[in-house]
Amino acid sequence: MMGANPQPEWLWGAVAVWLGLWALNVVLARHARWAVPLVFGLAVLVLWEGVTRGLGVPEVILPAPTVVARTFAASTAMLWGDFVQTIVRGALPGYAMGCGAAVVLAVLIDRSPFLTRGLLPVGNFVAALPIVGIAPIMVTWFGFGWQSKAAVVFAMVFFPVLINTVAGLSAAERMQRDLMRTYAAGYWQTLVKLRLPAAMPFIFNGLKIATTLALIGAIVAEFFGSPTRGMGFRISTAVGSLALPLVWSHIAVAALAGTVFFGIVTAMERRVTFWHPSHRARK
């Protein structure tokens, strides 16, 4: 395979291109900031390609980006199947149910200031725990199918969203609540028109943290047992058979899915909390 014999000219070429792109970035940083990260990413890819070819790094250690890209293109059907199994069937339902349940519970608990005071420290502590460890328990409870993955994701996203929502519900100011009172607004009207919108920046903070946790949960759960497809399953078997280009293709899918997922939630945040200073300032 490629990379068996070192080709030093690749290494020097890549380093030269890297330096050139770096110089370009120094200029771009002053005039077109949005392009800088793209050029940086491109430079990393070029350097990676150059190092693997230039030093003749074996494919079982680190395949070159072009090799990964070729494998990716050749196995799109399999990648798509694994993506559907892990993300669409496992992560998304668990994410939706976990976040939904957390917001509902937060609103319910918020009616009792006593419980809220007790819940915040406990929730903060639980959110810091390695909840991912319940993956084997969930697999024994719900079997190898997507249900166990969704359950792990549920448990992982629940607490960060819960504590953020509880914190957010107290974000509306005294003055604003008093204003609602003078309008003779009831509990539900105050909740829907003032407190939930005011809590949105906090809720979205939790939702954004939860996106990564959801993907981690769904993939980890597959290491403990899964039908013969899914990203976690494929990664562990591909590593076992040293099919590293395939592993990197899955990592690319995971990275892409994670970024798009995060991007969608961020875009929703911009639309919902357009009034927040952190979004107004940017325009």
Add this chain to the structure above:
Amino acid sequence: MRSSVLPVLTVIGLILAIWYVGSVAMNQKWTRDQAARTGAELTFAQIVADTMNQRRPLLPPPHQVASALWDGVTKEPVTSRRSLVYHSWITIEATLAGFSLGLVIGVSMAVGIVYFRVLDASLMPWAVISQTIPIIALAPMIVVLSNSLGLGERLGVENRLVSKAIIAAYLSFFPVLVGMVKGLRSPDSMQTDLLTTYNATGWQSFAKLRLPASMPYLFASLKVAIAAALVGAIVGELPTGAVEGLGARMLVASQFGQPLLMWASLFAAAIVAGLLIIVVGGIERLAARRMGVRP
């Protein structure tokens, strides 16, 4: 602070109550099946009593988990492979190694980002993207990489420790980076202007103003980072065929059908997380006192 003790205890009590109800509900099927096999009739009280003391319960009740945890910690010598203290130490080792690595990477990237505009524009978006990549997808890869490069032998430690530490560092550098960037940028223009009038050099304004100003932010994110590092170390043990450590203990327990051991390891991990956060909090208080913060 005292006013929150009672609410916290209430919430914990509620959780325990739900847990007990849950374990009765989940374990009673096995009890009924056993009874049906022998043709015995059970009263409700007998069923409840049985669900409290099964050897392989689906959901062990809290007291069983507590006693398994107690046995695992106290009944074995700490050097024994059956001691949870031993396995906790293996995981803590990897956590601390990864945490230190993440701390160094996070702080140095933050300094670079605050002082160089190019780094700010090119690194920051990728640091954000790096956290949207589920690290676990990379975990088996990192193990293969560090094994085949023999990183461990070169550093004089076990290969497994290296791969776990890398995963822990990957998860913990980001909170440090974000907190540190915020902290280094926290001095307002009045303060930086004052240093300019003192004719302070760049290094002096870093050491006397920006660095001290960043400490509260740094410690707030260190608490997040150490918890993340522990998650990384445990996750790093799961797919890597590790035989030691809390994650490996969970994996083995799940494969050999020992739910009590699995739950005990899970709670050992929770206790370790709590202890690590407390230690960081203690260091924060010490540092604050040394820097002259008066409560």
